[in-house]
Amino acid sequence: MKIATWNINGVKARIANLCEWLKSSAPDIVCLQEIKSEDATFPRLEIETLGYHVETYGQKGFNGVALLSKMKPDEVNRGLPDGDGDEQSRFIEGVFSVKGGALRVCSLYLPNGNPPDDPVKYPYKLAWMERLKTFAESRLALEEPLILAGDYNVIPEPYDCHDPLVWAGDALFLPQTREAFRRLEHLGFVDAVRATTDETKLYSFWDYQAGAWQKNNGIRIDHLLLSPEATDRFRAAQIEKHVRTWEKPSDHVPVSGWFDFEAA
């Protein structure tokens, strides 16, 4: 079973790319971020025609996440379940029946947090990371396979970007950001790409500006974090870099993982 995450940067502008990728890459479950669409205007028909169930948690203009899946989810939860009244749509969880039990897959879009001296933005990011950690702790207690997939807006290590000096003061790379990410990981998660290869300078995002793609000036901020029970079934991950060469690309590419799960 192939499970992928992709920050698509506007699903309506990217629908042709998305359909082409679904056909050529054939993922079983897809976590989308930055759909930048309300639920009512999400182009679901084109995707359903390709054999996918569509679950969205949209918002007008900004943010928004979705789950596409060949299996119909048994349960879908929108927003982090802490009742914090977050008006930004950044989290959706689906529960799927696989042989042996339940598989939980979450699509998350962690706040960017820039500029870090803004009175609201960086504290919101750090608070959101803490809320995600609390959620993860509660789900890990279930001892089920769980995949936290998405755009974390976190560069975990200096070798996850082209030039660490450029990112030194950025909300994606500040020590507090990386420490919060490590606290989440150290609950027991495995970074799927990092578990696949020791290769450094692997990126999932290249800015549209200043020829970043042409210079391979990228960052790795899209991650699949695997619970112990998901890691048991994990084979390998891949960054689908070729998608960045397509016409009208997103600034992010899909990151995919292969697992031994089978539909129940």
Place this chain on the structure above:
DNA sequence: ATGGTTGCCCAGCAA
């Protein structure tokens, strides 16, 4: 140091 680009949907913000 500045400017460089894209998507939302038409003004300016977010990234």
